[in-house]
Amino acid sequence: MVRRLAIPFGKEQGATLMVWLVALGITVLFLWLLSDVIWQGGQAINGAFLTQAPIKAGLEGGIAPILVSTGLVLGVCMGVSLPLGLGTALFLTEFSPQRSHQAIRLSLDILAGVPSIVFGLFGNAFFSKVLGLGFSILSGGLTLACMVLPILIRSIQVGLVNVPHEYRQAAAALGLSRLGTLKTLILPAALPGIAVGILLGIGRAIAETAALIFTSGYVDRMPTSLLDSGRVLSIHIFDLAMNIPGGEQNAYGTALVLVILLIVINTLVSWFAERFRQSKLQIL
Amino acid sequence: MTSPTLSPPSFTADHHQPPSVRVENLSLRYGRKMAFANVDAQFRAGQITALIGPSGCGKTSFLSCLNRLHELTPKAQLSGQVYLNNCDTATIPLTPLRRQVGMLFQKPNPFPLSIYRNLAFPLKEHGICDRTLIHHIIETTLTDVGLWAEVKNRLKAPALSLSGGQQQRLCLARALALKPRVLLMDEPCSALDPLSSEVIEDLILRLKGTYTILIVTHNLGQASRIADDVAFFWVQHDVGQLVEFGPAKDIFAHPKDPLTAAYVSGRRG
Numbered sequence: 266m267v268r269r270l271a272i273p274f275g276k277e278q279g280a281t282l283m284v285w286l287v288a289l290g291i292t293v294l295f296l297w298l299l300s301d302v303i304w305q306g307g308q309a310i311n312g313a314f315l316t317q318a319p320i321k322a323g324l325e326g327g328i329a330p331i332l333v334s335t336g337l338v339l340g341v342c343m344g345v346s347l348p349l350g351l352g353t354a355l356f357l358t359e360f361s362p363q364r365s366h367q368a369i370r371l372s373l374d375i376l377a378g379v380p381s382i383v384f385g386l387f388g389n390a391f392f393s394k395v396l397g398l399g400f401s402i403l404s405g406g407l408t409l410a411c412m413v414l415p416i417l418i419r420s421i422q423v424g425l426v427n428v429p430h431e432y433r434q435a436a437a438a439l440g441l442s443r444l445g446t447l448k449t450l451i452l453p454a455a456l457p458g459i460a461v462g463i464l465l466g467i468g469r470a471i472a473e474t475a476a477l478i479f480t481s482g483y484v485d486r487m488p489t490s491l492l493d494s495g496r497v498l499s500i501h502i503f504d505l506a507m508n509i510p511g512g513e514q515n516a517y518g519t520a521l522v523l524v525i526l527l528i529v530i531n532t533l534v535s536w537f538a539e540r541f542r543q544s545k546l547q548i549l
Numbered sequence: 550m551t552s553p554t555l556s557p558p559s560f561t562a563d564h565h566q567p568p569s570v571r572v573e574n575l576s577l578r579y580g581r582k583m584a585f586a587n588v589d590a591q592f593r594a595g596q597i598t599a600l601i602g603p604s605g606c607g608k609t610s611f612l613s614c615l616n617r618l619h620e621l622t623p624k625a626q627l628s629g630q631v632y633l634n635n636c637d638t639a640t641i642p643l644t645p646l647r648r649q650v651g652m653l654f655q656k657p658n659p660f661p662l663s664i665y666r667n668l669a670f671p672l673k674e675h676g677i678c679d680r681t682l683i684h685h686i687i688e689t690t691l692t693d694v695g696l697w698a699e700v701k702n703r704l705k706a707p708a709l710s711l712s713g714g715q716q717q718r719l720c721l722a723r724a725l726a727l728k729p730r731v732l733l734m735d736e737p738c739s740a741l742d743p744l745s746s747e748v749i750e751d752l753i754l755r756l757k758g759t760y761t762i763l764i765v766t767h768n769l770g771q772a773s774r775i776a777d778d779v780a781f782f783w784v785q786h787d788v789g790q791l792v793e794f795g796p797a798k799d800i801f802a803h804p805k806d807p808l809t810a811a812y813v814s815g816r817r818g
Contacts, residue, residue: 440647
């Protein structure tokens with residue numbers, strides 16, 4: 266009787282082993298990729314690489330102007346998309362009638378899946394040509410903002426929806442204004458979700474190549490204004506690896522810088538979000 | 550648990566008369582589902598009315614209509630009228646209405662803020678910004694709910710670090726700080742241990758006369774101990790109905806409806 270109730274020994278163990286193997290496989294893959302980039306790129310990186318301008322299309326010299334352009338494009342992108350995304354997510358979760366949600370959610374999900382090259386073409390047609398911004402950091406940043414918005418809105422929305430309903434209920438029962446409730450309770454509680462949105466947005470923006478080829482361009486000079494063309498890290502990697510014979514070494518070096526930049530940004534954003542939440546709320 | 554030291558309530562002095570609450574032909578539906586229908590009743594000013602009945606008979610939904618909290622539920626549709634004295638609540642803006650009609654929930658729901666800010670934040674939101682006044686109100690309301698002695702040295706501590714019973718008393722203090730005239734309580738003791746729930750019960754009794762109190766409870770003993778009037782709800786044809794309403798002693802000793810008799814004697818429900 267007891268034996269019949271027991272789970273077959275082998276099945277349970279087999280399933281556990283499978284799960285472990287899958288997890289191990291993914292970790293190994295990631296570490297392999299990372300160690301390859303570190304191994305190959307580590308040799309290229311030194312002080313001069315980070316502070317000098319590229320010479321001979323990047324075969325020699327460093328990536329200083331490219332770092333600056335990347336920062337500017339990212340700054341424009343997040344500066345535009347964050348307020349818009351936060352506003353839209355707030356409107357969707359806190360203020361709009363429930364009925365319109367399905368349609369908006371669907372269009373956001375479809376937009377999030379649109380290939381970046383399509384955004385690039387749109388950015389080229391609209392920002393570069395119609396608005397006359399040309400090949401510039403501004404058109405690149407704005408194009409990326411359009412691309413990042415759906416991801417940003419969806420993750421902030423998830424963060425807001427996950428805030429316990431009791432907060433809203435308790436606040437409403439006390440006759441508190443929606444704005445006050447949002448500011449004091451809902452937004453701080455949703456901060457981890459908002460941070461995830463920002464991270465996904467930055468991750469997508471910083472790795473983008475296709476959309477920027479059409480909008481911010483190739484020029485590897487130090488940009489002097491937002492209306493200058495500028496080359497970002499990912500385009501530099503693409504160009505070095507594909508178009509410049511012997512450029513692999515510096516391509517790896519640039520890739521390593523990109524990976525380090527991503528890790529640093531991730532750490533900083535999560536750290537600030539958690540600190541800010543702790544300063545606003547007292548969750549145990 | 551330490552038993553709180555109770556002092557005479559301070560909220561009687563500067564308080565308006567509590568209003569009576571009257572509902573006329575009140576029905577609430579969520580989409581196609583009718584929560585309760587055609588409820589007519591007048592709840593006496595300054596008295597405690599217990600709403601009893603089995604789960605799912607619309608008691609909580611009924612309570613949420615009195616401060617229009619049902620409006621948070623997207624598909625909720627209300628028909629009929631609710632009057633505070635003779636004022637239709639539909640005509641009162643939400644903020645003053647909910648300030649007048651305070652509410653205590655089944656599960657204690659303090660904000661994830663400090664004990665102090667749990668009370669100060671709603672006060673500030675309602676335009677009370679004078680720090681000394683805020684501090685005075687916080688001290689008196691916390692004293693009224695017997696919490697002051699327990700927390701006065703750790704007002705900056707997280708409200709969520711309090712025990713369940715303390716949290717519920719903090720929530721009561723938070724509601725009282727806004728000087729409401731009606732208090733709605735949705736099974737305020739059901740998530741608490743017997744000792745904490747006795748403390749809350751004592752508090753409710755002391756609030757009688759100053760506030761018009763409507764309390765949902767599944768604890769018939771509690772209803773008979775604290776209630777002046779009792780409203781008995783039952784589900785008929787999948788819709789909540791007010792079956793019998795009257796003075797507590799009549800409902801418990803001489804119920805008119807056979808359903809009420811069966812429920813209060815424990816034979817059904």
